[in-house]
Amino acid sequence: MPRIRICRLAASLITVIAALVLSLPVAAKQDELVIATTLSPEATAHIISSWQQQPGAVRVRTINRTSAALERLLDTPALENVDLVVTSSPMLLQHLQEHDRLAELPGLPDVSLRLVPLRLRDNVAAVAFSGYGVLVNKRRMADNNLPVPASWDALADSRYQGLLLMSSPSRSDTYHLMVESLLQQRGWDEGWRLLLNISGNFATISSRSFGVADKIKAGLGGAAPIIDNYAYLLLSDPELAFNYLPDSATSPTFVAVISHSLNKENARAFIRFLLSEQGQLVLADSNTGKYPVTPLPAGNPREPEQRRLLNSPQPMDENLVLKRQRMVQQLFDTAITFRLTESKDAWRALYTAEARVKRPLPHVRALLTAMPVSAQESVDPVYYTRFEDNRKAEEEYIRWQRFFQEQQRKAIAELEKVR
Secondary structure, eight states, X not given: OOHHHHHXXXXXXXXXXXXXXXXXXXXXXXXXXXXXXXXXXXXXXXXXXXXTTSTTOOEEEEEEOOHHHHHHHHXXXXXXXXXXXXXXXXXXXXXXXXXXXXXXXXXXXXXXXXXXXXXXXXXXXXXXXXXXXXXXXXXXXXXXXXXXXXXXXXXXXXXXXXXXXXXXXXXXXXXXXXXXXXXXXXXXXHHHHHHHHHHTTEEEEESSHHXXXXXXXXTSOSEEEEEHHHHHTTTTSTTEEEEEOTTOOOEEEEEEEBTTOSOHHHHHHHHHHHHSHHHHHHHHSTTTTOEESSOOOTTOTTHHHHHXXXXXXXXXXXXXXXXXXXXXXXXXXXXXXXXXXXXXXXXXXXXXXXXXXXXXXXXXXXXXTOOSSOTTGGGOHHHHGGGGSHHHHHHHHXXXXXXXXXXHHHHHHHHHHOO
């Protein structure tokens, strides 16, 4: 065969093969939805199983990551060909929207939109919601002759030293929202005072929010503030109990279509299913650990709690959450996560001194719960701008570290004077 014909044939084959290869992802996407989610596999299993029983439903593959990991993943449009994102994090969705990663979602019902932050309503649906409470290992409580804690204030009791677990806002957006709800409900100063007091009882800071629930189940901790859907998935264990915090905020579960999805029609069909009567019944099932956005009928055992959460007297200021996200995350880690061992030692010394003298020592507690950021700064947009400049942000972090070190030094010095 002449050389020129061989070259032409080879070129034709390369063109055909390239066309086939380029068409594969699109073809493959016709029978698969890829969902990137910050939820655990257990939290989405029942929902996905119910969807796949629908006539004509395509199969679903999930990618379970932290919010930060999903930001990195979804900032690369072609990677994994993600179709949907399912999350309880408005911070993640705000990031994606700002980077044009979300497709429009017209025609959403009011019961969905009322739970979506205003700036996200063109691109995001709320399909369910959760609340916050305290998950307890009853055996650990009984072994230590302790009552079951059911409020933030109860968790500050010195009797729970070494028994509490939590995750950091920088590691879990679920915990970020939980911390923010406390700060907004109790006020900046009182909220941090309570958090720092509770930190003296921590056993550890978990790396993931659903890891907290697993550790409580395994008996590695006695109690933990946690979102309800992780708790409900474990409550078949008689050793565990869950009680809602009296002032729990509402935490919606959001769904959005990724703008570079190759399968937008099936992605939108999945959202329509979740908001349909049947889909809402699936989300009302305790196997999901969530509440539907549509009201449950009177007589349903979960209806009173659904109604209470939906009518929270102080809804979260989502704009404030988004504006000071970086500041609150770093402040929590500087105040608690990075110095947990030293903090626990200081609180233990305080409790020992108070037990010895048989009276509280409020001046020492004040030293251990003081914050380097004032209530005024906590809502000041000018102050937030420091964290947009790496040099200024680093200067603030160093100032905070020195502040906490000095406060602890003063507290220990005061305890040495106690007789």
